[in-house]
Amino acid sequence: MVDSELRQVGEFMKKRTKIIIACTSVVALVTLGLFGAGLYFYQVAVVPAPKSFLSKSHRISRNNPQYSAHQWYQHVTKKRWYEVSATRHLILDANYISAAKPTQKTVLIAHGFMGNKDKMFAYAYMFHRLGYNVLLPDARGHGDSQGNYIGYGWPDRLDYVKWIKKVIATNGSNSQIVMFGTSMGGAATMMVSGVSDLPKQVKAFVEDCGYTDVYDEVAYQAKELYHLPKFPLVGIVSLINHAKNGYSFKQASALNQVKKNQRPMLFIHGAKDHFVPTKMVYPLYRADKGPKQLLIVPGASHADSYQKHPTLYRDTVKQFLAKYVK
Structure with missing residues (x-):
């Protein structure tokens, strides 16, 4: 009887061991698969390279409303400025354009994801016509600046300072x-607004179609572009990014930064933005503590508000800033 019971126990333990080994193997394979997927999407989301989901640049023809701005930018005198990044000692590059008449007014223009300073020519022209000196930096990992990752505005906020x-x-x-x-660049603008030791010479902010935080934006794009749930993939990509680049996606929060802002900010968003969804601007606007204004541009898609309604856009910016910049 004892031998029979011992054999039964032995068979049970063998089966249990096989089940544990099988379960462990499945967990290991799933973990390995998720980590592999995380590394893939890290490349997509964080490593600077051409992105298939971004629209390709088109040649600016004579009948394009931005042709005059493009021609101006091509021929205007630009000084090359350099700076060292706040972390990692990267060499950053910028173009500086003096105003037509001497002035103390300067605008710093921050470009978007996989953009660069030269792609911001239309906004540079707008501010130049409003009488500003214009500084156009390339963010780390973009344009002529050094860097092998996209900061989404978070490490960049200190570079902009x-x-x-x-x-x-x-x-x-x-x-x-x-x-x-x-x-x-809109998110970076909001992130700068919450920096504690920001110089008093910064009088106002204008952000156009920035996101609440990087986690929310990457999660939204994972769903829209790849039909993937945010859990657990976005968290894995965030962990990889934290290990490589020193910040997590939730840490990179424009929403938390505007909660600390006391200076004037104009929020602009296209009514039909499906890349950074229009709904993101409302909690950002509500959270801001300083003088503020919100412009929702009818019919505009992502980063398309100025091109869609240039007069409305320019006049709103001009009137808002006239209250705070003399």
Whole structure:
């Protein structure tokens, strides 16, 4: 009887061991698969490279409404400015364009995801016509700046503070500075607004179609582009990014930064934005603590508001900034 019971126990233990081994193998395979997927989407989301989901640049023809701005940008005198990033000692590159008449007013223009300074020519022209000096930096990992990852505005916010201080050092302590950005640059603009030691010379912000935080935006794109749920993939990509680049996607929050802002901010978003969904602008606007205004541009898709309604856009920016920049 004892031998029979021992054999039964032995068979049970063998079966249990096989089940544990099988389950462990499945868990290991799933974990390996998720990590592999995380590494793939890290490449898609964070490594600077051509992205299939972004629209390709088109040649600016004579009948394009932006033709005059493009021609101006091609021929205007541009000074090359350089700065060292706030972390990792990367060499950052920018174009500086002086106003037509001497002024203390300068706008810093932040470009979007996989953009660069030269793609912001239309906004540079707009602000130049409003009488501003214009500074157009390339974010780390973009354009002519060094870097092998996309910061989504978070590490870049400290780089932009260094650019702001460079403007003050170059143009004088009486400088009046506006920060403007679209998409990732809009998020960076909001992220800068919450920096504790931001120089007093920064008088106002204008953000166009920025996101609430990087986690929300990457999760939204994972669903829209690849029909994937945010859990657990976005968290895995965030962990990889934190290990490689020192910040998590939830940490990179424009929403948390505008909660600390006391300075004027104009929020702009296209009514038909399906890349950074229009609904993101409302919690951002509500959270901001300073003087503020919200413009929802009818019929505009992502980063398309100025091209869609240039007069409305320019006049709104002009009237808003006239209250705070003299």
